[in-house]
Amino acid sequence: MGSATTQALAASIQTLAAAKDVTLDTARELFAAARAVTESSQLSGALADPAAPAVARQNVVAAVFGGFSQGAQSVLKTVVAERWSKASELVDGIEELAIRAAAIADPQADIGGELFGFSRVIAANAELELALGSRLGGEDAKGALVEKLLAGGVSDAAALIVSSLVRQPRDRRVRQMLNRATRIVASQGDRVVATVHSATPLTDAQRTRLSAALSRRYEGTVSLNEVSDPAVVGGLRVQIADDVIDGSISARLADLRQKLAG
Incomplete structure (x- = not known):
């Protein structure tokens, strides 16, 4: 993701956060916008053209998506007013905003x-x-x-x-x-996702201890997604984004075999 896209996405997320009455219909409209931009090279070119004035790109939003709610139009106008590194990243941004809108609309759901x-x-x-x-x-x-x-x-x-x-x-x-x-x-919920691989399901006590330890390490609330994996043998394998913490017995055995072979 280019620096321009990073800044554009941050500004767009702020606009979504400030929007009133974000509903599932808002999310549905943003998904529809992402699909429309994906399917029309002419539309994606017009909305992502850095040479065109921002107001011109916003006028395209008003013309094409005028039937959308004011909240969705406001977010889309912010999106196209920003500079994106690639047209494909503009689509990625709209799709991310749609996902975030769905999460905002139903904060109690897991x-x-x-x-x-x-x-x-x-x-x-x-x-x-x-x-x-x-x-x-x-x-x-x-x-x-x-x-x-x-x-x-x-x-x-x-x-x-x-x-x-x-x-x-x-x-x-x-x-x-x-x-x-x-x-x-x-x-969107200010959480970090940890995927935990274990040979057997975690107990409530293990789940609580692991969540607390990871929250301290990553300085934030951690959500655990559990995967039963017999290949782990014993212990745990935890992945957060590109960071892998492998405390499984199988990993230790593999490391030992590598040292003996070397």
Whole structure:
């Protein structure tokens, strides 16, 4: 992500945070905007053109998305008034704002946990992952399939995020999109996501101690996503972004074998 994009995204997030009455409809409109920009090279070019005055780009928003709520239009006008390193990063930014809007609209739901749970379902079901990731079949049909699978099982916010993402994959794998969305939801709630691999499920006491230790280390609230992994053998393997803490017995044995071989 370029420095221009970093600054543009920060300004856009501030506008979203200041917006009043952010609802799931706001999130739905922002997802629709991201999809429209993705599908039209003419529109993406007009909105991301650094040579065009900011007011001209905002006028394009008003003309194309005039039927949207004032809150969504306000966010989009801030987005296009900023400078983005690439047109694709502008789309990424709008999509991130849509995910954040969904999290704001339903603050009581465990959206991050629900997204992670669905990613594990996909990981365990090769046919489902193939169906959602295949280039065959319409994206709307895939979105409808997800909505049917998730109906009543997760919050409306999580269902909206997942169904919207599979409708606009942009050459990304489903689990890749869900992992990104999980991180964005955690960031919106000022949390850090830790994926914990263990041979057996953690007890409540272990979960509390691990969460407290990680919160001290990373200076913030940590959400734990747990994965049962027999390959761990014993101990834990914890991943936070690119940081991996591997205290598993299997890792120690591998290290020992490497030292003996060397």
